[in-house]
Amino acid sequence: MTTKSIRIALFLLVILQAGLTTTASANPFEYVWQELAPGVWAGIRQDPFELPQEGNSVFVITEQGVVVFDAGGSPLMGESIVAKVRSLTDKPITHVIISHWHGDHMRGLQAIQAAYPNVAIFAHPYSRDFIAATQERWLKRRVGMVPNIRKALDTALATDRDLKGRALIPEEKDWLLKGRSIIDQLDRENHRTTYVVPNATFADRMVLYLGGRELRFLHLGNAHTAGDVIMWLPQERIVATGDIVTAPIPLMTNPYSRDYAGVLQEIKALGFKTLVPGHGAVQHDTAYVDLLSDTFRSVSAQMKSLIARSIQKDDAIARIDYSSVESRFTHGDAFLANRFHDYVSAALAEATYLIESGAGITEEF
Ligand SMILES: [Zn+2]
Incomplete structure (x- = not known):
């Protein structure tokens, strides 16, 4: 396996955090719903590492219809969103806006469109075009991936080692066992997935004024992808960031590291009181956004200096020092330390090398 495919596989093999206990439910992918303000609901994956990774979702109920921001990563999650909306209002879902093109x-979307055939589905033009151009490839990979994940999980559990050969800690073994238990359901979801191409786009900004509410959708620059959109509710001071912010460990899938801290600063400058990340728990202050900004600034500054000294790629990546930020993410937790290593260390350093050396990055997921 290449480093990239190992990273993707590790990224997919996501499980239970230390100490978290769960009870069996009919939909093991279910969201936990939180009302953030009257009529503003967030669907949060209680364990952000749990397989399969499903992005958080937010919806806003207005007198003129319901607006959904992000649709989850499988038909089941779209059905969960529809069911939650129907339990609260008889208003239809009129608009869905997706934060970026990643499938999770x-x-x-297919479940929301099936329930509300007239729904308008918006994305940044980059995201819409990316989905249109790549949907067949992703669908094929989606259907084909489960046997590989099953094999990787079985091997890891049999040998007590992960794909890199690192010994599993007990929390990781629990995580993998939990992941193994839902693999057939994941397979069924993948086989019934169809890709829905958004039917409307906006480049930098769209504002909906619906039933006395104001909902702003903003592209603030390249960060997690080149087509990221956030939702900002100025009256409620709630921001939903998509994967520009993911917690407690950031997902560094080809990040645009040079522009990223600037985008985070713009999010901070909104003056939010509530932040819904793309994965992980709702935030009520700017501490985590600041930590992410510090991380990007530190790695970019180090990499610029290494490139200026003509240090070659692999050496430069290995020399990036995360000691000023790592413990602020992991707090000494061994499971989080391993996730930091798998999701951040080499991935962010490599993307930063490619950007700062002028080669540029290619988006993959
Ligand atoms: Zn995501």
């Missing part, structure tokens, strides 16, 4: 935020 938009593979639920």
